[in-house]
Amino acid sequence: MKPFLFRLACVVCLLLSGAAGLMLSLHREHDTTSTLLPATPNGVQTIQTFHYPESFSEQLKHNPHPGEAVFHQYCHSCHDVHPVIPIHAPTVADKAAWRALSKVGMAQLVAISAQGVAAMPARGGCFECTDKQLQQAIVYMMKRAGVDFSD
Numbered sequence: 685m686k687p688f689l690f691r692l693a694c695v696v697c698l699l700l701s702g703a704a705g706l707m708l709s710l711h712r713e714h715d716t717t718s719t720l721l722p723a724t725p726n727g728v729q730t731i732q733t734f735h736y737p738e739s740f741s742e743q744l745k746h747n748p749h750p751g752e753a754v755f756h757q758y759c760h761s762c763h764d765v766h767p768v769i770p771i772h773a774p775t776v777a778d779k780a781a782w783r784a785l786s787k788v789g790m791a792q793l794v795a796i797s798a799q800g801v802a803a804m805p806a807r808g809g810c811f812e813c814t815d816k817q818l819q820q821a822i823v824y825m826m827k828r829a830g831v832d833f834s835d
């Protein structure tokens with residue numbers, strides 16, 4: 685009987701040490717993950733956003749207002765009324781600026797947007813946007829500014 689008990693104790697011991705090892709490794713993994721997370725200032729929550737160009741293009745195809753969607757995804761950072769990136773892009777509240785731009789002609793505006801100008805990146809950052817979608821975003825911004833493109 686004694687050797688049997690001894691063997692049983694050994695098996696139990698092995699099982700317990702295995703479980704302890706597993707718990708320790710899980711604990712370590714958890715620790716590493718939490719130290720890798722960026723430190724946030726007190727009380728400030730960070731929000732991580734993701735952008736998938738392929739699914740954005742797919743969504744645009746079915747969106748009845750593609751210009752508005754492109755604006756909200758890209759152009760708004762610089763062209764909104766209170767832009768997140770204030771680098772003096774004509775805002776959607778600047779009727780005079782968009783009226784003047786409308787005189788430049790749409791083909792030219794699309795070409796400039798595609799190439800980028802001054803601090804504006806090529807295609808306004810929307811590399812998956814077609815020229816037509818850039819144009820729709822421009823027309824949307826003009827409308828927001830109260831400029832009818834036929835002006």
Ligand code: HEC
Pocket residue numbers: 754755758759760761762763769771772773774785793794796797801802803804805807808809810818821822
């Ligand atoms: C990173 C900021 C930024 C983003 C994002 C951006 N723009 Fe601009 N945009 C600018 C700036 C700055 C100007 C003014 C450039 C200048 O000095 O003439 C400008 C000017 C323009 C103009 C007028 C061109 C001209 O001759 O002045 C058009 C049209 C335009 N942007 C379209 C777009 C569209 C469409 C998008 C989104 C797809 C977009 N922009 C996104 C910064 C931006």
